[in-house]
Amino acid sequence: xxxxxxxxxxxxxxxxxxxxxxxxxxxxxxxxxxxxxxxxxxxxxxxxxxxxxxxxxxxxxxxxxxxxxxxxxxxxxxxxxxxxxxxxxxxxxxxxxxxxxxxxxxxxxxxxxxxxxxxxxxxxxxxxxxxxxxxxxxxxxxxxxxxxxxxxxxxxxxxxxxxxxxxxxxxxxxxxxxxxxxxxxxxxxxxxxxxxxxxxxxxxxxxxxxxxxxxxxxxxxxxxxxxxxxxxxxxxxxxxxxxxxxxxxxxxxxxxxxxxxxxxxxxxxxxxxxxxxxxxxxxxxxxxxxxxxxxxxxxxxxxxxxxxxxxxxxxxxxxxxxxxxxxxxxxxxxxxxxxxxxxxxxxxxxxxxxxxxxxxxxxxxxxxxxxxxxxxxxxxxxxxxxxxxxxxxxxxxxxxxxxxxxxxxxxxxxxxxxxxxxxxxxxxxxxxxxxxxxxxxxxxxxxxxxxxxxxxxxxxxxxxxxxxxxxxxxxxxxxxxxxxxxxxxxxxxxxxxxxxxxxxxxxxxxxxxxxxxxxxxxxxxxxxxxxxxxxxxxxxxxxxxxxxxxxxxxxxxxxxxxxxxxxxxxxxxxxxxxxxxxxxxxxxxxxxxxxxxxxxxxxxxxxxxxxxxxxxxxxxxxxxxxxxxxxxxxxxxxxxxxxxxxxxxxxxxxxxxxxxxxxxxxxxxxxxxx
Numbered sequence: 032x033x034x035x036x037x038x039x040x041x042x043x044x045x046x047x048x049x050x051x052x053x054x055x056x057x058x059x060x061x062x063x064x065x066x067x068x069x070x071x072x073x074x075x076x077x078x079x080x081x082x083x084x085x086x087x088x089x090x091x092x093x094x095x096x097x098x099x100x101x102x103x104x105x106x107x108x109x110x111x112x113x114x115x116x117x118x119x120x121x122x123x124x125x126x127x128x129x130x131x132x133x134x135x136x137x138x139x140x141x142x143x144x145x146x147x148x149x150x151x152x153x154x155x156x157x158x159x160x161x162x163x164x165x166x167x168x169x170x171x172x173x174x175x176x177x178x179x180x181x182x183x184x185x186x187x188x189x190x191x192x193x194x195x196x197x198x199x200x201x202x203x204x205x206x207x208x209x210x211x212x213x214x215x216x217x218x219x220x221x222x223x224x225x226x227x228x229x230x231x232x233x234x235x236x237x238x239x240x241x242x243x244x245x246x247x248x249x250x251x252x253x254x255x256x257x258x259x260x261x262x263x264x265x266x267x268x269x270x271x272x273x274x275x276x277x278x279x280x281x282x283x284x285x286x287x288x289x290x291x292x293x294x295x296x297x298x299x300x301x302x303x304x305x306x307x308x309x310x311x312x313x314x315x316x317x318x319x320x321x322x323x324x325x326x327x328x329x330x331x332x333x334x335x336x337x338x339x340x341x342x343x344x345x346x347x348x349x350x351x352x353x354x355x356x357x358x359x360x361x362x363x364x365x366x367x368x369x370x371x372x373x374x375x376x377x378x379x380x381x382x383x384x385x386x387x388x389x390x391x392x393x394x395x396x397x398x399x400x401x402x403x404x405x406x407x408x409x410x411x412x413x414x415x416x417x418x419x420x421x422x423x424x425x426x427x428x429x430x431x432x433x434x435x436x437x438x439x440x441x442x443x444x445x446x447x448x449x450x451x452x453x454x455x456x457x458x459x460x461x462x463x464x465x466x467x468x469x470x471x472x473x474x475x476x477x478x479x480x481x482x483x484x485x486x487x488x489x490x491x492x493x494x495x496x497x498x499x500x501x502x503x504x505x506x507x508x509x510x511x512x513x514x515x516x517x518x519x520x521x522x523x524x525x526x527x528x529x530x531x532x533x534x535x536x537x538x539x540x541x542x543x544x545x546x547x548x549x550x551x552x553x554x555x556x557x558x559x560x561x562x563x564x565x566x567x568x569x570x571x572x573x574x575x576x577x578x579x580x581x582x583x584x585x586x587x588x589x590x591x592x593x594x595x596x597x598x599x600x601x602x603x604x605x606x607x608x609x610x611x612x613x614x615x616x617x618x619x620x621x622x623x624x625x626x627x628x629x630x631x632x633x634x635x636x637x638x639x640x641x642x643x644x645x646x647x648x649x650x651x652x653x654x655x656x657x658x659x660x661x662x663x664x665x666x667x668x669x670x671x672x673x674x675x676x677x678x679x680x681x682x683x684x685x686x687x688x689x690x691x692x693x694x695x696x697x698x699x700x701x702x703x704x705x
Contacts (some may be wrong), residue, residue: 064088074105078163080116081106095139097125107159112211113149116159120145120205130195138198138231145205152212198231206243221245234258236269248314251275254284264292270299277314280306286338298339305333305353325386328355336361343367357382372422381431413521415451415475423448436499437462451476465490465510481519486534488512493538504568508541508576516582527609528585538576543594546571572596585610605644614651618642 067084074082085102105117121144127137152158206224211217222244229238236255243250254272267287274282286299307330312319321329336350344366352359363375429442443459455471465488472483494507514534518526547569573596580589587607594601605616619641641656 078105080108080163091125092128094128095125096128096131097123097140099123107149107151108162110153111151111159113151115147116149118145118147119143135195136197138196139200141198141201143203143206145207146203147207148209150208150210152214154214156214196231196233198228201228201231202226219246222247232258233261239272248277249275250277265290277311279311279314280304294342296339296341298337300335300337302335303333305331308332321387322389323387324390328386331355354382367422370420370422373425374423375425377425377427379427379429379432381429382433384432384434385436412478415478415480418448418453418475419451421448421453423453436502437496438499441466463492463496465492467491479520479525481517483517484515486512486514493541504544506538506541506543506576508538508573511537511539524610530582530585530587530609533579533581535580536576536578539574541573541576543571543573543576545569589616612648614644614646614648616644617656618644619656 064086067088071082071084081104083102083104084100087099087101089097089099091097100122101120103117103119103122104115106114107116121142123140123142125139127139130137150158150160203224203226206221206226208221208224210219224243225241227238227240229240231237236257237259238255239252241252252272252274254270256270256272257268259268260266267289268291269287270284272284274280274284281304283302283304284299286297289296289298309319309330319329323329331353332355333353334351337348339346339348344364346362346364348362350359350361350363352361357379359377359379361375361377363373365374366372423446425444425446427442427444427446430440432439432442439460439462441459441461443457444455445457447454447456451474453473453475455469458467458469458471460467467486467488469484469486474481474483489511491510492508493510494504497503497505512534514532516530516532516534518531519529520526545568571594573594575595576593578589578592580587580592582588585608587609589603589605589607592603600621602619602621603616604619605614607614607616642653643656644651644653646652
């Protein structure tokens with residue numbers, strides 16, 4: 032027994048010596064250059080492209096199995112500007128032998144030095160990466176069938192076919208990727224690409240360091256990911272990255288991915304540090320795409336949010352968006368993406384939108400040549416099916432907002448949508464010492480949308496509002512309004528034809544700027560432009576200006592628009608046809624008592640001069656209603672002469688009244704008249 036054991040030990044020792052000797056001697060004896068043509072031929076057959084290796088080739092067997100290759104070149108087809116599609120200066124990989132016996136992979140080195148990938152697309156659409164491996168097309172089809180059959184079989188895999196993985200040095204250095212499109216003359220290049228993976232294993236987080244230049248602009252990514260575990264794609268993978276670009280942008284990403292392959296949950300935090308969009312575009316050598324009135328805006332933007340969810344639903348929380356002097360905090364969620372079902376909540380401290388709007392275009396002083404109007408092409412019908420599916424519940428609050436010169440505060444908007452009905456209730460805001468409470472409902476269940484709107488306003492100072500928004504002084508006073516309107520359609524014509532509703536505008540303790548009714552009574556000639564004009568801007572003070580109206584299918588009727596002042600009463604009756612853009616109004620001033628306090632000291636009865644405003648919006652006919660004036664009572668002869676004058680005076684007065692009132696209409700309703 033002892034002899035047998037002795038001979039076994041001797042035999043084992045001899046075998047081990049022979050194996051070690053073979054491992055040491057074989058790499059020295061075998062001429063690897065002899066296999067170089069065969070390797071090149073096999074790769075060329077597999078890819079359908081030329082392939083060459085450099086003369087410096089090295090292999091090792093123990094204790095590290097390794098191979099080192101130089102000057103690898105995979106060619107492009109004929110007709111392209113570069114002979115090589117892929118080239119590598121040096122490639123080296125070495126792994127330990129003994130751990131392989133226990134399904135453990137220990138890699139000492141994996142180095143890819145100066146890899147260059149050149150992708151080119153010709154004007155005819157062909158690309159140098161197309162058609163690779165077509166010589167093995169039949170074999171590929173067969174392989175695909177086998178893969179498909181294996182997929183249909185129940186999987187018994189429980190992870191990687193290895194027990195462990197450890198890589199000492201994994202690096203790609205001095206890489207380049209060039210893309211050229213001959214048809215569009217587009218060229219993109221990634222250069223100075225360096226990638227290093229530290230502590231690459233299954234059980235520990237992997238350190239990642241990536242740097243490159245994209246079209247000459249620096250980009251870097253540093254951080255950790257993992258561990259990936261023995262069953263990649265299952266379990267939790269932690270991420271912690273910082274992306275830097277163009278020496279201007281810095282984005283951090285932290286969080287977890289859970290069961291990635293199964294498309295399960297994610298929980299991530301994104302933080303974009305403050306940066307200047309203007310400087311970012313300058314670094315890209317691109318023109319800034321937004322023209323703003325204030326060139327100092329869009330110079331400081333930051334953003335952070337927490338993203339949590341899965342393929343079925345996503346939530347955003349702890350969101351903060353900062354743009355210059357404005358800060359918004361927000362949260363949102365989305366689910367049932369096919370519908371979808373959305374919720375959001377946004378709170379903004381304040382913003383001056385006028386700073387972000389472009390400068391208004393300068394008005395041309397040269398008269399434009401008027402060309403015959405061309406028939407507008409038929410507008411495609413809006414598809415409202417996405418709105419019919421939408422489920423929405425959103426809240427927006429803004430402490431202070433400035434837009435078009437107007438300052439608005441305490442904006443509160445709640446918007447909801449379901450089954451094709453979008454509701455905004457409430458829509459509230461404060462402005463110019465008053466407030467507005469409104470509701471809006473948009474119904475798109477039918478092909479033509481229907482809109483309902485209510486507006487309740489009170490305490491608004493109309494003068495400052497008009498001056499800030501229109502840069503004009505049109506009317507002063509405290510405004511109260513109560514409106515309810517309904518309309519159908521999406522085009523201006525349809526809206527004008529269907530506008531229906533009623534309401535009332537009430538101005539108290541104010542004045543109409545640019546129109547002097549007291550002057551009309553005091554001096555008809557001056558009022559009609561025939562006498563000496565006043566140097567001060569004309570105005571008509573009033574205690575109350577009430578504008579009630581009703582509307583039915585675009586026909587707006589006023590039965591009791593009235594102005595009350597210490598001197599006169601003004602009554603406006605008639606209607607405005609929005610669909611036909613026609614006016615039919617009668618303005619009737621009624622003298623009250625005295626002109627004392629209005630620039631006169633005499634008791635007067637005066638002569639009432641009703642005015643008719645008729646015709647199209649573009650060219651209204653404005654004339655004194657002499658017939659109505661006479662039917663109201665025969666004035667004294669002297670007063671009548673003062674009003675009528677000679678025939679020549681009458682014509683001049685009427686034309687003067689037209690021009691004077693047209694100016695007032697242009698001021699009150701810009702665009703209504705030419």
